[in-house]
Amino acid sequence: AQLSxxxxxxxxxxxxxxxxxxxxxxxxxxxxxxxIIADPQAAAAKLGALIQGGPSNLTVIADFDRTLTGAKSAxxxxxxAGVLSEPFRDVERRLFAHYYPIEQNLNMPLSEKIxxxxxxxxxxxxxxxxxxxxxxxxxxxxxxxxxxxxxFARDGAADLxxxxxxxxxxTQILSAGLKDVVEExxxxxxxxPKWESPTDVNTGEPTSRDxxxxxxxxxxxxxxxxWLEGFTEPLIHMYNKSQSVVDEGKGVLxxxxxxxxxxxxANMSEGGASLDCALKIGYLNDPSDDxxxxxxxxxxxxxxxxxxxxxxRAIVDRVISR
Numbered sequence: 366a367q368l369s370x371x372x373x374x375x376x377x378x379x380x381x382x383x384x385x386x387x388x389x390x391x392x393x394x395x396x397x398x399x400x401i402i403a404d405p406q407a408a409a410a411k412l413g414a415l416i417q418g419g420p421s422n423l424t425v426i427a428d429f430d431r432t433l434t435g436a437k438s439a440x441x442x443x444x445x446a447g448v449l450s451e452p453f454r455d456v457e458r459r460l461f462a463h464y465y466p467i468e469q470n471l472n473m474p475l476s477e478k479i480x481x482x483x484x485x486x487x488x489x490x491x492x493x494x495x496x497x498x499x500x501x502x503x504x505x506x507x508x509x510x511x512x513x514x515x516x517f518a519r520d521g522a523a524d525l526x527x528x529x530x531x532x533x534x535x536t537q538i539l540s541a542g543l544k545d546v547v548e549e550x551x552x553x554x555x556x557x558p559k560w561e562s563p564t565d566v567n568t569g570e571p572t573s574r575d576x577x578x579x580x581x582x583x584x585x586x587x588x589x590x591x592w593l594e595g596f597t598e599p600l601i602h603m604y605n606k607s608q609s610v611v612d613e614g615k616g617v618l619x620x621x622x623x624x625x626x627x628x629x630x631a632n633m634s635e636g637g638a639s640l641d642c643a644l645k646i647g648y649l650n651d652p653s654d655d656x657x658x659x660x661x662x663x664x665x666x667x668x669x670x671x672x673x674x675x676x677x678r679a680i681v682d683r684v685i686s687r
Contacts, residue, residue: 387683388412392666395676401649401657401667408665412680414642418620420534420685426633428606428625429540429547429581433522434554436626436650436670439515441542441550441581442489447515448506449496456492460485468603469651471628471659475604482602486541490582490596498593500545500586507549516554519648520673523555525681526577530557532685536577537611539633541603544581551577580611604629608637618643622684624677626650626670631663646677 389409392402402408415423427433430440439447446457464485467478510516529536540547551557560575583597601610606629608616621634621643634643647664649656660667668676 384416384687385409385413388416391679391683394679395666395668398676399669399672400676401661402665403661404665408644411642411644411665412683415620415622415644415680415684416687418642418684419687420532422619423622423684424535424537424618424620424634425529425622425681426537426539426624428627428630428633429538429550430542430626431650431670432624432626432630432648433519433526433538434550435517435519436648438517438519439510441540441546444506444510444516444546444550445493445498445503445543447510448502449493449498453492453496457489460489468627471655479602479604482604483600486582486600486602494593494595496593498584499591503543503545503584504549504553507546507553511550511554516550518554520675521678522674523557525674525678526551526555526557528678528681528685530560530575530577533576534681534685537633538577538579538581539601539606539611540579540581541601541606542581544579544583544597547579547581551579603627606630607632607635609635611637620644622646622677622680624648624674628659628663644680646680648672 391412392405392409396402396405431438442457446454464481467473467481470478507516526536538547552559557577562571562573564570565572580601582601584593585595585597586592587594599605599610608618616637618634618637618640620641623631623634623643623645625631625633626648631645631647634640644666645664646666646668647660648668648670649660650670652670657667666676
């Protein structure tokens with residue numbers, strides 16, 4: 366029995382060593398491709414842990430605007446603005462001109478920035494409620510922005526999402542945008558069919574759940590009139606996007622692959638239970654020397670914002686092929 370235990374331990378150690386070697390090779394590949402990796406050894410160790418854990422222990426947590434969509438793509442809020450009145454668009458533009466530089470200010474303390482971000486979102490949402498917005502208008506807005514070329518997926522995103530669903534890898538799209546727009550975009554922009562689950566013959570309840578979940582600001586429509594009347598709470602903005610807004614912080618993560626384009630996105634795996642390891646990939650859409658330094662400190666791997674999701678796909682492929 367002792368010999369069998371020793372052999373099992375040896376096999377486990379050999380497998381882990383192979384995973385670390387594979388992870389180190391991927392990290393070297395990313396570095397050669399121009400990614401910024403401040404601590405290659407730490408990144409390889411985290412990646413090795415993800416590979417060791419396999420797909421059943423992996424949760425992919427991805428931002429939506431300008432992460433799954435392109436660096437210059439319209440945001441979810443801008444997609445809706447495109448089908449609303451000119452007075453609304455004028456207010457939206459003025460709010461953006463005032464608050465976006467604050468969002469992008471890398472030197473402002475979060476304690477000062479967060480109240481202003483909440484102020485921005487609530488002002489935008491309050492103005493939107495004053496418009497006669499229907500569900501059909503949301504779908505029309507997504508298609509209109511897609512067809513004009515203003516709303517587009519980052520290269521490789523559609524294939525990645527299809528793979529994650531096919532292999533049933535738990536995936537959170539954690540967005541400070543609009544849930545209804547993101548869900549429509551998954552169909553219209555990413556060619557991901559609406560999830561259809563078989564139902565239990567006795568209860569009529571679905572027997573499975575889409576592994577891809579959207580956690581974002583939901584639009585609430587009047588049950589009879591059909592017009593937008595409010596938004597779900599809590600308000601999700603770019604600096605409170607964490608597991609605290611997912612299942613009230615009661616969800617369990619084992620290993621997480623975090624993908625985002627804002628410094629706040631680096632916290633998306635925080636606040637949950639039982640997190641063992643999180644590998645964080647940041648897309649630097651607005652490069653500067655200061656930005657590179659701050660992103661390298663917040664993310665394990667920093668990718669040029671003009672690039673596609675090839676590094677993410679390479680990691681997922683390696684994890685699911687374990």
